[in-house]
Structures are given as C-alpha cells and as structure tokens.
Amino acid sequence: MTGKWRLHRPETLEEALSLLSNHGDEARVYAGGTELVLLLKFGLASPSHLVDIKRCGLDRLTPEEGGTAIGACVTHERIERSPVVKEVSPALASAEKMVANVRVRAVGTLGGNLCFAEPSSDIATILVASGARLEIRSEAGYRQVEAGDFFVHSFTTVVEPHELLTVVHLPSTPPNTATSYQRVAMGERPSACVGCSIEVGRDNVVAGARVVVGAAHPTPVRVQACEALLVGVSAEEAHSSDLLATLGDLCATSCEPVSDVHASAEYKRKLINVLTQRALAQAVIGALTHD
C-alpha cells in the first residue's frame, strides 16, 4: 500500500469529531474500508490520518418514533437481515441484498456507501426514494439533510472534512404507501436502477410519488416530470400499461446515462424504461395492499 498515514481509533464520537476538527482535509474517515482500502492501495487517496469510527457507538439499528435510526457503521448485511427494516422498508432490505457481494456486505457500512457517493449506489437511490434524513455531526453541532440533497456530484457529498455522517433516519412506510427498487447489473454495480415510493390516498388516487433514477447521472435524480404525471391519477390507472409505458419512456429520455464497458447509453436508457415500469407497478400494487 502506498503512502504513510497514522491510524487513530477513537473510542467516543466526541473524540472522533475532535480528530476530524483538528486534521480536517488531511484525514479520511475509515469504517469498513471496502472503498477506502482500494483507494489507498491505488494511491487515489493520500491522507495523513485515518480516523477509524468503528468504536464510536455508530453501529446501532433502533426503532424510533416514525421510523428507524440506522447508525452509519451498520453493515449492509445487518440491514439486509434486520427484521425491523424488513417490516418498515422491505425495499431497502432487498436493495441491501443486491449490494456488491456477500463479503462486501459483511464488512461495508451504510455510511461508507453513502459518503463514497458512487453514482451507481443502490442504497443512495432507494434512500432518496424513501425520503430518508441524514444526520451530520461536527464538533460545532449537527444538521439534518434530506437524502435527495445529500449528494452533490459523483463521489461528492455535502459532508465537510471536519464533519461525520452519524445516523440515517429511515421513515416508516405509512399504510397505503410502498417503496420498490429495481436494478440490472452486469457485474457488481448496477448499470441502471430505479427506486420509487408511491402513496395512495383514501380515495384510491395517487397522493404522493417519488421516482428516482440511479446510475444514470453523477447522483441519483428524482424525475419530477414523472412524479407530476402520477399524482392525482387513480391507482388503477397508475399501474395501467399505457401510463407505465409513458412514464418509462419519460424517465428514459430525461436521463443521461454514459456508455461504458457493460452497457451503451442507448441500452441503459432501455433498461431505465423497463425498470421504471416495473418499479412503479410494484410500488402501486404494494401501496394498495399495504394496510
């Protein structure tokens, strides 16, 4: 491994925040390391300090009022298997099962995935669709950011060098609401992925919709034109093949995927079209059957 760095293993969150405050730009936060160790091995990151946050109490997964608090150091595997998460957000549990491979899921953390901010992050996509709120702390205090506002660009989030993502607040899916996640991956990372959340009102009309496309932009993106077409239509129409075809096409044409070794931009658009239709159908039907 290239470069020399000092390893810090603080035993409290306060200690970790103090280290980040002091070392700021020269430090990288280290938890599971499933992305960071790769960066260090290839010289793509050259910090002077690694701040290991695995002993700072950030590995709790607890129900809270209105949802679930998931600590930044909770592994993908724990989220995938959590009965609490399966109950409040089955789409997140099933998305977690798709991340990379079993070994990465056993070691990699929720916070690490979100802060690495890879454009094709499964979890970023579903959390934006779920309306999750992210808690960011520093020595000075803390702030909460909606998942949709957390990602700035590829590999860039709103977290400053002296700050730390500590907890993800996942709202419970209320009755008559459902989230869904669909993806196609040639290797470990999706070539296209879509996350949706649909709320059906008492009059059987769509009252709320979030449609998020991942892996097609530098960050996950809500397709607001698609959402606008959904709100106000009957639930039955919302999963009719005609409207789904329109919405799938709308998502596909509004996205700007990039050709790569796995798939051309044209093929990714086709994938986005199909995945949008599947995710929406799944979410609408899920909302109708979710008491």
Place this chain on the structure above:
Amino acid sequence: MTESNRVRLEVNVNGESHTVEVGPETLLIDFIRDHLRLTGTKRGCDVQVCGACTVLVQSRPVSSCCYLAVDADGKMIVTSEGLRSADGLSRLQREFIKNGAFQCGYCTPGMLVMAHALLRDIATPTQEDVTSYMNGNLCRCTGYAKIVQAILSAASHEPE
C-alpha cells in the same frame, strides 16, 4: 512506518492465538500468507471481486486483500487450512473432491471458505441460493456447475 505507529494485534487463527505488532497498513492477506505462512489463501484480483482471498473473520466471509490486519484484533479467523477437523476433511471438502469441483485449484480455497459460510447461513440452500451467495467467487476453469453441485450435495445430508 515509525515505531510509534505500530499496532498490537492479538488474533486467533484456525484455533491458534498470535500476538504481534504490525504497521496499520498491513493487509490481512499479507499477515496470513507472509507472517503466518498460511499460503492457502490466494491473492487473485487484489480488488476484492474474485474471492480467492476469502477468509472468515468472526464467522463472516471477508476479502482479506482489502481488509486491514489491525481490524482483526481480538477476533477469530478461519482460513482454508482451518476448515478440516481433527477427524479429517470437512464434508464440503470431500464433496468438492468427489464432484470434481476444482481444476487448477487457485479459486478453491476461497470457494471452500465461502461455501462453509453459506452452509452456516443457509441450512438448506436451493440452487439459486448457492449461485447467488457464491456470485462473488470467480472460477476460470470449471464453469461453476460442479462447484454448485458439491455445495448442494454437502447441504443435502444424504449419506456420502
């Protein structure tokens, strides 16, 4: 690294305890292969996608090529050398032999360690469970069918 940045590591590997001081940048695969001379664990891709370097840490499968040795402090590690019992090869190992589930053998230690984790996680796996769980372990020789068959046979509890 300067002496003051070396980290004390206490680890149990295949039932044996070891206490050493390592630089924090030491990778688990290098600690296992170079320091402990357990060369069953293989370096394949070096970027955690091929699974040849798989070991168990606290019963969980990890890519040792991308795992810092210091993170194994206080933990139990099982490598491919540790899969057999005092009585002999494990059922999985015997099924691999019986089913012809390896050719060059390079991916095999990782496959076996991973498969051991699979059978602990899923008591009666379906074929789809096996291919899904093992999808992070790559083999260039066998075409995978016999590996899957060996794992299913080991899970079946049929008499050997």
